[in-house]
């Protein structure tokens with residue numbers, strides 16, 4: 055493990071910023087302190103990459119776009135889920151900065167966690183089933199509400215903050231807010247004929263575990279109002295499908311689908 | 315010997331960007347067993363960063379548009395060294411590929427009559443770019459990713475291929491390692507599709523992510539494949555300038571497509587002097603040189619760029635059409651683009667050159683090896699049009715998927731490779747751990763290379779400077795095998811970088827050598843010591859291959875004349 059005194063101030067900027075980065079793996083670890091040169095407009099990821107390039111080359115972190123487009127760099131800053139490339143160092147003036155990995159997923163090393171579970175969930179969601187062949191005729195007003203959930207960059211910060219996963223570890227039975235946004239975008243697509251209410255209620259979706267705390271909405275860097283615009287409408291849809299007698303009958307006739 | 319895991323597929327796709335995913339879907343739907351390998355997580359490839367849109371001549375907004383016009387725009391912008399057969403197939407098939415995305419759940423902005431909306435873009439005659447705000451790449455990759463997850467294809471995330479394996483002349487698999495554990499994997503497959511994207515990362519100021527290190531193009535080169543037009547590297551006219559941490563990050567051409575105006579520090583709309591007709595929507599090479607020249611001649615902005623102003627569109631429209639740009643500038647640069655102009659400067663963006671392929675099948679010059687997407691060369695010639703990459707990925711990704719599937723079905727080869735290939739490669743890959751202490755850091759070599767390329771293989775080039783750059787790169791190539799890595803093989807970015815620089819250095823050498831050969835000003839290749847286009851050079855592509863002595867060999871290859879049905883199109887103008 056690195057010692058805690060690391061300097062790297064370049065001649066032109068004498069100012070440095072101190073950043074504490076979690077170093078460790080599944081076996082355990084600790085925060086290590088680094089001093090890096092402060093550059094105007096710097097984000098936390100810049101500081102982490104500085105450490106990687108100049109002090110500790112084996113520091114593990116994920117990133118791709120550095121512009122908040124790809125959702126690779128999710129982590130926690132002072133315990134709050136954040137995109138490291140979108141979190142400005144100067145937002146923490148006078149405060150300590152502690153950078154750590156997402157807590158809802160198993161740690162691989164340093165800031166990198168095993169998020170493969172999310173891809174399993176994605177695979178389990180009944181896919182888009184078009185009513186007809188493209189080109190579709192769809193008007194702006196028909197699709198408007200789809201743009202919001204489709205902004206999702208799969209940073210998994212909402213999954214990280216959700217207590218159902220973070221504290222209660224319901225991973226096998228709960229899809230999580232990211233995938234409620236996804237399911238909403240599928241369910242409300244005017245040309246989709248797929249059915250996902252059973253998946254949500256009885257299958258892996260597990261939407262019943264959500265008690266609308268809105269924490270997911272608060273951390274979403276894409277400002278997707280997951281709770282109000284995805285989860286609540288889906289919950290209503292589940293209720294409608296299950297407790298409307300005609301729909302209930304339809305469901306019985308159709309039988310369970312998608313192998314749940 | 316160091317052990318490894320072995321997996322077997324009918325087709326191995328290297329790369330999970332738009333091209334790789336589209337190829338994989340095609341092959342999987344044809345019933346083949348497909349493995350997809352990528353260096354990052356699924357859905358994080360470069361393609362996700364594409365903003366502006368996807369070009370396809372559907373004529374939803376301008377009914378006069380047609381494949382013929384798209385073909386002509388593509389050839390003209392590529393300064394006629396493009397592979398015209400690729401350009402023809404491309405222009406004809408792009409609309410179907412976009413509609414196919416729509417059928418798979420992809421969503422695009424709509425026209426008032428309920429069809430896919432199309433926006434104008436540089437040097438496209440008509441409004442042609444299908445888009446969804448400024449996050450078209452995200453929609454494209456997510457749609458393909460969902461589709462792939464629902465096929466039987468196996469995805470090996472965060473796994474890096476370091477070498478193709480051959481049985482005689484044929485490629486029959488690849489060796490890679492899992493980034494998490496450092497464990498080796500031998501992928502056995504009778505056909506391999508290379509879809510690894512470009513190599514912008516060899517420069518200092520680039521819009522590309524860490525992944526763009528040119529692995530695939532060099533893997534193919536080392537396996538004996540021919541590369542074309544390697545001197546052609548695209549400078550996008552508008553990258554971010556300030557703050558330093560975001561220098562080079564892309565400002566989508568969509569800003570100009572939506573009416574953005576370029577101005578210098580004197581407030582002049584200088585594009586009037588460079589291309590009075592197309593103005594801001596001139597082709598990328600022209601606008602990039604204009605921006606560069608304004609700054610060189612002392613008319614630059616505070617932080618050494620030029621101004622790009624979209625304020626006249628009004629806050630509401632800006633937030634609807636360019637939400638990502640709005641957010642990006644607000645958060646990262648403290649600039650509210652609905653109220654003030656952006657500062658922009660050219661950034662290295664795209665690589666037109668690449669592996670030479672057959673237009674119909676994506677087959678390279680090596681049996682068993684196919685290529686598609688940015689890693690392949692030929693379609694874009696000397697300059698790529700905005701929006702033409704995303705449709706390239708889909709059209710040729712699909713075709714490579716078909717080409718490889720048919721190749722596999724027609725051939726029953728052994729997948730055995732001689733163990734020596736594997737052993738040597740493992741030794742090479744592990745060498746940074748064994749090198750004596752005190753060896754150089756791979757990050758130092760990488761950043762030195764980026765400085766060299768930025769200086770010597772830049773937007774304007776001269777014989778002298780290219781030669782100097784070549785010498786420096788070769789010197790660096792000597793030093794690179796001595797880099798030393800500390801720590802374990804578990805998720806060790808320093809080690810990963812040590813392996814990347816091998817590819818980066820080799821591709822840089824090839825670019826410099828090709829740029830030395832093309833003594834003219836054509837598209838992205840702008841030689842200050844040779845004025846204008848050279849008609850003779852317009853009839854050839856420069857081809858790079860690994861010579862029998864192991865060194866780079868550059869030759870010329872005549873471009874076949876266009877057939878009548880295509881050449882006729884240009885006479886009508």
Ligand SMILES: Cc1cc2nc3c(=O)[nH]c(=O)nc-3n(C[C@H](O)[C@H](O)[C@H](O)COP(=O)(O)OP(=O)(O)OC[C@H]3O[C@@H](n4cnc5c(N)ncnc54)[C@H](O)[C@@H]3O)c2cc1C
Nearest residue numbers: 329330331333353360361364366475511687688701703704
């Ligand atoms: C910021 C930005 C904006 C853009 N905007 C547009 C636009 O609006 N319109 C447009 O048409 N084009 C645009 N482009 C260009 C376009 O996005 C790219 O050219 C295109 O996405 C490349 O796709 P690809 O499938 O060839 O490769 P990529 O998407 O780059 O994917 C490459 C894949 O290969 C994998 N890989 C690489 N090396 C290895 C290895 N050694 N082993 C295993 N896997 C490997 C990577 O992990 C990745 O999965 C833009 C590019 C950028 C950078």
Ligand code: SF4
Nearest residue numbers: 216264266267268270
């Ligand atoms: S609102 Fe529901 S999904 Fe979101 S964090 Fe709270 S419990 Fe989790």
Ligand code: SF4
Nearest residue numbers: 206207209210212274
């Ligand atoms: S919904 Fe928001 S927080 Fe959740 S994964 Fe998507 S972008 Fe991230």
Ligand code: FES
Nearest residue numbers: 119120125127139
């Ligand atoms: S690096 Fe892409 S979101 Fe941060």
